[in-house]
Amino acid sequence: MANLSARGERRFDLDWIRIAAFGLLILYHVGMVFVPWYYHVKSTQLVPGLLPFMLALNPWRLCLLFLVAGAATRFMAANVTPGALTRSRTLRLLPPLLFGMAVIVPPQSYWEVVLRHLYTADFPTFYSQQYFAFAKKFCSNGPCIVLPTWNHLWFVAYLWIYTVVGMVIVALLPGGIRRAEAWLEGALAGLGLFLLPALVFAAYRVMLFPRFPPSNALVGDWYNHALYFSMFALGYLIARAEPVWDEMVRLRWLALAIAATLFSIDVVARPYWPAGSVPLSEIYERTAYGIYQWCCIVAVLGFGRRWITGDSAARRYLTEAIFPYYIVHQTVIVGTAFALHDSGLSAAQEAVIIIAATAASCAVSYEIVRRIRWLRPLFGLKIQPRA
Numbered sequence: 001m002a003n004l005s006a007r008g009e010r011r012f013d014l015d016w017i018r019i020a021a022f023g024l025l026i027l028y029h030v031g032m033v034f035v036p037w038y039y040h041v042k043s044t045q046l047v048p049g050l051l052p053f054m055l056a057l058n059p060w061r062l063c064l065l066f067l068v069a070g071a072a073t074r075f076m077a078a079n080v081t082p083g084a085l086t087r088s089r090t091l092r093l094l095p096p097l098l099f100g101m102a103v104i105v106p107p108q109s110y111w112e113v114v115l116r117h118l119y120t121a122d123f124p125t126f127y128s129q130q131y132f133a134f135a136k137k138f139c140s141n142g143p144c145i146v147l148p149t150w151n152h153l154w155f156v157a158y159l160w161i162y163t164v165v166g167m168v169i170v171a172l173l174p175g176g177i178r179r180a181e182a183w184l185e186g187a188l189a190g191l192g193l194f195l196l197p198a199l200v201f202a203a204y205r206v207m208l209f210p211r212f213p214p215s216n217a218l219v220g221d222w223y224n225h226a227l228y229f230s231m232f233a234l235g236y237l238i239a240r241a242e243p244v245w246d247e248m249v250r251l252r253w254l255a256l257a258i259a260a261t262l263f264s265i266d267v268v269a270r271p272y273w274p275a276g277s278v279p280l281s282e283i284y285e286r287t288a289y290g291i292y293q294w295c296c297i298v299a300v301l302g303f304g305r306r307w308i309t310g311d312s313a314a315r316r317y318l319t320e321a322i323f324p325y326y327i328v329h330q331t332v333i334v335g336t337a338f339a340l341h342d343s344g345l346s347a348a349q350e351a352v353i354i355i356a357a358t359a360a361s362c363a364v365s366y367e368i369v370r371r372i373r374w375l376r377p378l379f380g381l382k383i384q385p386r387a
Helices: 012-032 048-057 061-077 082-104 106-116 123-131 151-172 174-187 192-207 222-238 242-250 252-272 279-307 313-340 347-369
Strands: 135-137 145-147
Touching: 012 048, 012 061, 012 279, 012 313, 012 347, 048 252, 061 082, 061 151, 061 222, 061 279, 082 106, 082 151, 082 313, 106 123, 106 145, 106 313, 151 174, 151 222, 151 313, 174 222, 174 242, 192 222, 192 242, 192 252, 192 279, 242 252, 242 279, 252 279, 313 347
Parallel strands: none
Antiparallel strands: 135 145
16 A cells, blocks of 8 residues: 655655554454453453453554555545546455455354354364355354354455445545545644544444444444544545644644543543443443544554654565455464463463464465465455566
């Protein structure tokens, strides 16, 4: 994805923020093995002390990725037509999604049904007889699993759909897009940078979240769609608005302070809230959640813009490598956690092994994939011309 500013310069800060956001996502999925929340394979050594760190990341990490993806789309749109951009994104996103659902994800589902649903057949039997059922399966112990599934690759599906919808809007309403960009440049000045997006996020949390809890299942996932498409659209509309980015730099410390205050209040107060809290406290919680989301994003973007100004070999390498890492990582995490289940190791030992196995597998798989021409598009890499 090209990240070029309005002045034609490479946005190294957005490249690094994208890399870091994917890296946090990978570590977050490692953490899911050890916290009480639902995940495909759980360790027997749960670590409740991880919950504050998971809660700190959860509200904003994916929003940030969709905003950066929207900004990258805007920079690409400066040089190609909406139709050409849609075709390019389709070739970059759909092959990894379909390949991932057919090859990368099935082992995750198999390991899950073996541990959670006590499935006893081998993987070839599961793959040939169960995985392509196109129905809900394994409902006896926990939530049903809809097979086939995209698991962590839902992000790819949503990004492709948002790109297609966005490019249709750009093609039909080019003047409206320019007016929206100009309006946002003024609306996001000063405290407007905090108030406008934060209030929108809070409204989504208050009105949509209770009725449409996140599912990542595409159909009926209206809270997620409102949130993530808004972030994608916002990234697109402010990508070339230099005053908005300058304002984020100016207000980065204030954004960080607000986010830290809200999170601290939540951590301190949550244990004392009664079960089935009254509507007023629920409204406060959801409003604070939306404000916290946006303040974290402003802080990350502001500090990134301020501190990251130069290029490096690591940036050039990881900009291409991070998407194949993302495609591969969760299967390695789930598989390693499955292999370590009931191993008797401590949580720290399991975590070190899972992180090491994931890092090594991601690096090795990328080094293999990038050298094999026909594999490259299946992992989101451009096909290199033949020598």
